[in-house]
Amino acid sequence: MKVRTxxxxxxxxxxxxxxxxxPATHGTLRFLAALDGETIVGGVxxxxxxxxxxxxxxxxxxxxxxxxxxxxxxxCSAMINNIGFCKSVxxxxxxxxxxxxxxxxxxxxxxxxxxxxxxxxxxxLVDLGALTNFWYFFNVREEVYRIWEKLCGARLTNTVTRxxxxxxxxxxxxxxxxLAVCGKVEAAIAEVRGLIEYNxxxxxxxxxxxxxTAEQAIAFGWTGPCLRASGVDRDLRKDEPYYGYETYQFDTxxxxxxxxxxxxxxxIFEMLESVSIVRQAVGKLKPGPVNAADARVSLxxxxxxxxxxxxxxxxxxLVYEGVRPPAGECYDSLEAANGELGxxxxxxxxxxxxxxxxxxxxxxxxxxFAPMMEGHMVADVASAxxxxxxxxxxxxx
Amino acid sequence: MLSTIIxxxxxxxxxxxxxxLPIVIPLALFQILPLLVLMExxxxxxxxxxxxxxxxxxxxxxxxxxxxxxxxxxxLTDAVKLLFKEHFTPPFVHKxxxxxxxxxxxxxxxLTPALIPWFSPIVxxxxxxxxxxxxxxxxxxxxxAMASLSVYGVVLGSWxxxxxxxxxxxxxxxxxxxxxxxxxxxxxxGMLMIVGSVSLTDVVEWQGQHTWGFVVQPVGFLLFLVxxxxxxxxxxxxxxxxxxxxxxxxxxxxxxxxxxxYMSAEYLHMIVASVLIATVYFGGYQLLPIPGFGPExxxxxxxxxxxxxxxxxxxxxxxxxxxxxxxxxxxxxxxxNPQDKAERAKEYGLYMAVFTLAGLGLLGAxxxxxxLINIERLGQGWIDFITAAVQFNIVIAKALLFCWxxxxxxxxxxxxxxxxxxxxxxxxxxxxxxVNLLVTAVVAKLIG
Numbered sequence: 001m002k003v004r005t006x007x008x009x010x011x012x013x014x015x016x017x018x019x020x021x022x023p024a025t026h027g028t029l030r031f032l033a034a035l036d037g038e039t040i041v042g043g044v045x046x047x048x049x050x051x052x053x054x055x056x057x058x059x060x061x062x063x064x065x066x067x068x069x070x071x072x073x074x075x076c077s078a079m080i081n082n083i084g085f086c087k088s089v090x091x092x093x094x095x096x097x098x099x100x101x102x103x104x105x106x107x108x109x110x111x112x113x114x115x116x117x118x119x120x121x122x123x124x125l126v127d128l129g130a131l132t133n134f135w136y137f138f139n140v141r142e143e144v145y146r147i148w149e150k151l152c153g154a155r156l157t158n159t160v161t162r163x164x165x166x167x168x169x170x171x172x173x174x175x176x177x178x179l180a181v182c183g184k185v186e187a188a189i190a191e192v193r194g195l196i197e198y199n200x201x202x203x204x205x206x207x208x209x210x211x212x213t214a215e216q217a218i219a220f221g222w223t224g225p226c227l228r229a230s231g232v233d234r235d236l237r238k239d240e241p242y243y244g245y246e247t248y249q250f251d252t253x254x255x256x257x258x259x260x261x262x263x264x265x266x267x268i269f270e271m272l273e274s275v276s277i278v279r280q281a282v283g284k285l286k287p288g289p290v291n292a293a294d295a296r297v298s299l300x301x302x303x304x305x306x307x308x309x310x311x312x313x314x315x316x317x318l319v320y321e322g323v324r325p326p327a328g329e330c331y332d333s334l335e336a337a338n339g340e341l342g343x344x345x346x347x348x349x350x351x352x353x354x355x356x357x358x359x360x361x362x363x364x365x366x367x368x369f370a371p372m373m374e375g376h377m378v379a380d381v382a383s384a385x386x387x388x389x390x391x392x393x394x395x396x397x
Numbered sequence: 398m399l400s401t402i403i404x405x406x407x408x409x410x411x412x413x414x415x416x417x418l419p420i421v422i423p424l425a426l427f428q429i430l431p432l433l434v435l436m437e438x439x440x441x442x443x444x445x446x447x448x449x450x451x452x453x454x455x456x457x458x459x460x461x462x463x464x465x466x467x468x469x470x471x472x473l474t475d476a477v478k479l480l481f482k483e484h485f486t487p488p489f490v491h492k493x494x495x496x497x498x499x500x501x502x503x504x505x506x507x508l509t510p511a512l513i514p515w516f517s518p519i520v521x522x523x524x525x526x527x528x529x530x531x532x533x534x535x536x537x538x539x540x541x542a543m544a545s546l547s548v549y550g551v552v553l554g555s556w557x558x559x560x561x562x563x564x565x566x567x568x569x570x571x572x573x574x575x576x577x578x579x580x581x582x583x584x585x586x587g588m589l590m591i592v593g594s595v596s597l598t599d600v601v602e603w604q605g606q607h608t609w610g611f612v613v614q615p616v617g618f619l620l621f622l623v624x625x626x627x628x629x630x631x632x633x634x635x636x637x638x639x640x641x642x643x644x645x646x647x648x649x650x651x652x653x654x655x656x657x658x659y660m661s662a663e664y665l666h667m668i669v670a671s672v673l674i675a676t677v678y679f680g681g682y683q684l685l686p687i688p689g690f691g692p693e694x695x696x697x698x699x700x701x702x703x704x705x706x707x708x709x710x711x712x713x714x715x716x717x718x719x720x721x722x723x724x725x726x727x728x729x730x731x732x733x734n735p736q737d738k739a740e741r742a743k744e745y746g747l748y749m750a751v752f753t754l755a756g757l758g759l760l761g762a763x764x765x766x767x768x769l770i771n772i773e774r775l776g777q778g779w780i781d782f783i784t785a786a787v788q789f790n791i792v793i794a795k796a797l798l799f800c801w802x803x804x805x806x807x808x809x810x811x812x813x814x815x816x817x818x819x820x821x822x823x824x825x826x827x828x829x830x831x832v833n834l835l836v837t838a839v840v841a842k843l844i845g
Contacts, residue, residue, distance in 0.1 A: 129812025135445040
């Protein structure tokens, strides 16, 4: 491919498709790179290979039927999506969920954050050729999935929350399992850090690769760990606290440079902070109801349904029609593993959402990928792409 | 007619062995390939804290046991699968080169053993049987020439594939080969300078009279080791394959037997590289890194040396029986499927019986060798050949240690980027090799 530069030189470039089906792109993404030798001169990002029409599909069902769809957004941390969606709908209703439900949700969010970061970092390390770390992290992830199995029967797509509460209360022994996993996460992180932290090859491969400065990151609209890696101290858990995050002791991890190394280590240290939050939350877990006592969203107690006319009607309406949020528009977001995950919900007062728009954190990161890679080499595509953690399910929806 | 041939063979045992060895040794090396693949898989599983290959099995009819061989059967299934796959040729390739290319690395890999001294030269009435099949004066230079020819297979294959990923892989392989050939050659020159000869037999003989190479040339050894990793395209230098960047690099478009040829060539080169490291820096067929235990001493005490080796192997096998016993206990504890559990128990019981018997048999053989193998009983000819076999096994044992190093490194550290490899090769290794050469030259001149 012959190209003329603005200076008037003619370059003979080779175009290479990285993706849509390529081992470096975890998911179906396409990056068309123009190479001069092995250096990337320019590139184009393309998305949409996993477009499933999420936002149109959800208009066909009731609010409760949207929940299983949200699992498929960021499938590495499905529970955060469940909780994010429920949080938005609850905001429309103006419902406050009970204390036990809040603490349970915090535990689930933080454990999901841990497994999401684990997957991101391990996949990134595999792209760098450090295959062994994969299993050190994946074994821990498996332990978390065992808890998920016990909690709701599903591993990947959990659908664990309900509007106004949870699917069910935690099983007996949940706290013990969670604390045991916390220790294993710390051990695995120590092991992987031992392998990579002072490894010259790892540092060479990740330092100064894919730098995104704080200004660029803000301009691209980045959120979450990638933004923090660029040196911007923004974390919704600190800045716009929800679910009582202001009462937990934890630090926001901020990088300095915004390169791949920073993004990997921001995630690794964030996992340690999440472990500390989980430990604090387990201490706060008190017995109590997990569903809001609100007739608009929660099913009445079984006993009342059998002996009380109003409860029977209530149950009937909720099961056959679904919840009816008041007409209006609402945006609510939380700090998901990947960044700010927001749901804009427009309700016309009916049982089906009129429109749901997801603010996916990946989208802005993918938009920045092509400029990020300019001047780097083909091998850096794999490492940089892993570090911004694009989940195609969330990107294309 | 036949009797005359037999008579001639009986009268000229050394000449006959000299004729047969060039075929036997590469084939013997080829037999190490499955062992190496098993080592890679088991080693990876061990390092990565996972179960490893344990599914493929051969049912033994009458005993009703499924023999899994700790993943050994996978080599068989892999080979059968690859051999019987459709010979698919992509429509866009250059057909001629595409067919020739995979054979080149394997052929060069099979030629290099001819240049390695496997045992000390045997002097007999009317000639010398050298441990090197081709005892050329150019020695190690010819070996390097042979080994570096293998990159032509990679480059040709990548060019013939007519695919961009392959092209990038082949380009990386050729650039890397050129860069590391230089530092590899320079690193070994220090050793050759001390020895004063480029013949590998001389290098090994010198190590027997003085001490092993890595003691006098530690820097050279490290440089040579790193260069060998690069020559074999092994992690951290496996950018030519670079599976996360270039899909599969130069062999993206190859499948079936052609892919198998590339893979077996890679492992064969690993063995050859290990043998070369062992030969140049770890004494080759020499037994111990101290003078006085050279080939003559081994020849005089070959029965005892063999006995000690056999006892070592027997102890290894009996230790392995203990490992199997532990694994059996683990399976009995953790297998949830009762049928599975019964099968494993039976299978491991069989292994324990077989390995215990084999270990005891080896102990018996060791005793027999201690008592029976001596020059009075067997005569010069047999002692010569037994010594050669023992020396061959010494080389292989040393080489296997380095093979394990290859596996260990592969599963521990990440991969370099292509330009970083070039930097390391030209800016670091080359300079260190030159300084090492200079220091060696000065010291060698001063000491004499």
